[in-house]
Every structure is written in structure tokens, then in C-alpha cells.
Amino acid sequence: MKKTEHTSPVVVVTGGARGIGLEICNTFLKRDYRVAALDIDKATLAKTEASFNNPSFLAIACDVSKPAQVSRAMDRVEKKFGRIDALVNNAGVAIFKPILEVTWQDWRTIMDTNLDGAFWCTQACAKVMLKNGGGSVVNIASISGLRASTLRVAYGTSKAALIHLTKQQAAELGDVGIRVNCVAPGPVATEMAKLVHSKAIIKDYHDTIPMNRYGSTEEIANAVAFLCSREASYINGQTIAVDGGFDAAGVGLPTLRKSRTVASTRTSAK
Structure with a gap:
């Protein structure tokens, strides 16, 4: 039986206004969820709402690093929809600099949004979730939280902390019916990535990813939707790297690929 407006999760x-967040919103709408998108970019958020x-x-302008704004936003969601069943902490910022050039403001900007924002949003949403018996939280970390990369000291550290925050939240909130898990995307083909990833960076990624490509926003969104679904009802405190095998790989992929090409050429010549 199709869910009605009042029973849809x-x-x-x-x-949620662009990139991975926008794709997540779209995926949940297709699955008959009611969706509240929070974003600090009012102009882009308005365009998303219109589209x-x-x-x-429901589109709500909100800076997730500000607890008072988060609290007001969750009040609006509850007033509009009557409940909250799932939360996806996707908001994040990145500043890429050599480690000795990172300023106090750079560090605080990244931690305030990537780590603190996820903490405040979960605190506020969990209180609403408990009124209806629980729910699911998915934190969006990054492969940079699982393995180190150059120029990402603040970003990578914030995502590593978010991965551990996921476990802390899962340990306590799981006891009251709220599952908390984490998705760590590898490089994803977003508009932002196209702007900041040079041909050399793209080659570096391909040289380290066994699947030899970037992921898509849809692939990330599908993993998030699964973790929020009943099919994932006994999954709690876990981090899933949606990365084409990037975290699993060590060195040697380019050499292996060359040797395969040579072997294939020899075989074809016979």
C-alpha cells in the first residue's frame, strides 16, 4: 500500500542544495520520503526548491555550525512534517593547503561545519526521532578520513573525527532505537570536483583506485538510502567506504595495468 503524505517517512x-546532498534528496524523494534540505547557500537552495x-x-536556510539555527530548523521540520525518521549529515567544507600554511581560521571553519555541525544536527534530530520510536543517522565522511592525503590536514582530520563520532553516537543512541552509520565517499564526479581537480590529480586518483574511475553522486546516495532503510536494520556504528576500492589499495596498480596491457598484446599477436 502506497504511503500517504502523513505516513511517509x-x-x-x-x-542539500547541490552535489552529493542534492542527489541524496532526489533519491529519497523517489523512495516516497518527505525531504527537508538544509543549506547555508540561500540562492542555490532556492533554485533547488524551485526545480x-x-x-x-522543504528548503531551510541554515548554518549547521550554529546550534541555535539548527534548533530552529528542526523545529520547522517537525512543525511541517510532524516527525523526523532519518538524518544525513552531509554539509561540509574543504580548504586545501600545505600543512604549515593552515591558519587558525582555516582549522576552525572546517571543524565547525564538518564535525560540530554533524554533532549539533544529530543532537537536535535525535530528540524528535525518539518521539516516534527512533530512526537512522548517516554521517558523510570521506576517504580522507580513512587515509592521509596531501594538503588535507584539517579536512582529513575533521572526517576522521566524524568517523569516530559515528561510533560514539551509535554506542549510545543505538540503545534507544537510533542507528548511526557513516559513508566515506572516494572521489566523486561533482561540479566542484571538476573545478578543483586538475588532470594530474585525476590521474593520481585513477592510479590508486582499482575500479579506475571516479564515483557518481547516485552511487553515494544509494548507499545512504540503504543505511536508512529497513534492510539495514541491524547495521550500526559502521563506516562504508564507497570508493571503488581506493582505501583497500596500496601501491603498484599502474605497473599491474601496464603488465596486463603487455600480456594482452602478446596474446593478441599469437
Whole structure:
């Protein structure tokens, strides 16, 4: 039986105006969720709201690093939809600099949004979730939280902390019916990535990813939707790297690929 407007589950997606967050919103709408998208970029958020033109979509301008704004936003979601069943902490910022050039403000900007924002949003959403017996939280970390990369000392550290925060939240909130898990995307083909990833960086990634390509926003969104679904009802405190095998790989992929090419050429010549 198709869910009605009043029985459809509700998901809150932070950083929902563009990129991975936008794809997550779209995926949940297709699965008959009511969706509340929070984003600090008011102009882009307004365009996103207009493009959906859907009564099941609520756009809220919010800086997730500000607890008071987060609290007001969750109050609006509860007032509009009556409940919250899932939260996706996707909002994040990145500043790429050599480690000795990172300023105090750089560090604070990244931690305030990537780590503190996820903490505040979960605190606020969990209180609403408990009124209806629980729910699911998915934190969006990064492969940079699992393995070190150059120029990402603040970003990578914030995502590593988010991965551990996931475990802390899962340990306590799981006891009251709220599952908390984490998705760590590898490089994803977003508009932002196209702007900041040079041909050399793209080659570096391909040289380290066994699947030899970037991921798509849809692939990330599908993993998030699964973790929020009943099919994942006994998964709690876990981090899933959606990265084409990037975290699993060591050195030697380019050499292996060359040797395969040579072997294939020899075989074809016979």
C-alpha cells in the first residue's frame, strides 16, 4: 500500500542544495520520503526548491555550525512534517593547503561545519526521532578520513573525527532505537570536483583506485538510502567506504595495468 503524505517517512539532509546532498534528496524523494534540505547557500537552495516544485520538499536556510539555527530548523521540520525518521549529515567544507600554511581560521571553519555541525544536527534530530520510536543517522565522511592525503590536514582530520563520532553516537543512541552509520565517499564526479581537480590529480586518483574511475553522486546516495532503510536494520556504528576500492589499495596498480596491457598484446599477436 502506497504511503500517504502523513505516513511517509521524513529525512533531513544537510548541505542539500547541490552535489552529493542534492542527489541524496532526489533519491529519497523517489523512495516516497518527505525531504527537508538544509543549506547555508540561500540562492542555490532556492533554485533547488524551485526545480523540485514538490510539496514533499522543504528548503531551510541554515548554518549547521550554529546550534541555535539548527534548533530552529528542526523545529520547522517537525512543525511541517510532524516527525523526523532519518538524518544525513552531509554539509561540509574543504580548504586545501600545505600543512604549515593552515591558519587558525582555516582549522576552525572546517571543524565547525564538518564535525560540530554533524554533532549539533544529530543532537537536535535525535530528540524528535525518539518521539516516534527512533530512526537512522548517516554521517558523510570521506576517504580522507580513512587515509592521509596531501594538503588535507584539517579536512582529513575533521572526517576522521566524524568517523569516530559515528561510533560514539551509535554506542549510545543505538540503545534507544537510533542507528548511526557513516559513508566515506572516494572521489566523486561533482561540479566542484571538476573545478578543483586538475588532470594530474585525476590521474593520481585513477592510479590508486582499482575500479579506475571516479564515483557518481547516485552511487553515494544509494548507499545512504540503504543505511536508512529497513534492510539495514541491524547495521550500526559502521563506516562504508564507497570508493571503488581506493582505501583497500596500496601501491603498484599502474605497473599491474601496464603488465596486463603487455600480456594482452602478446596474446593478441599469437
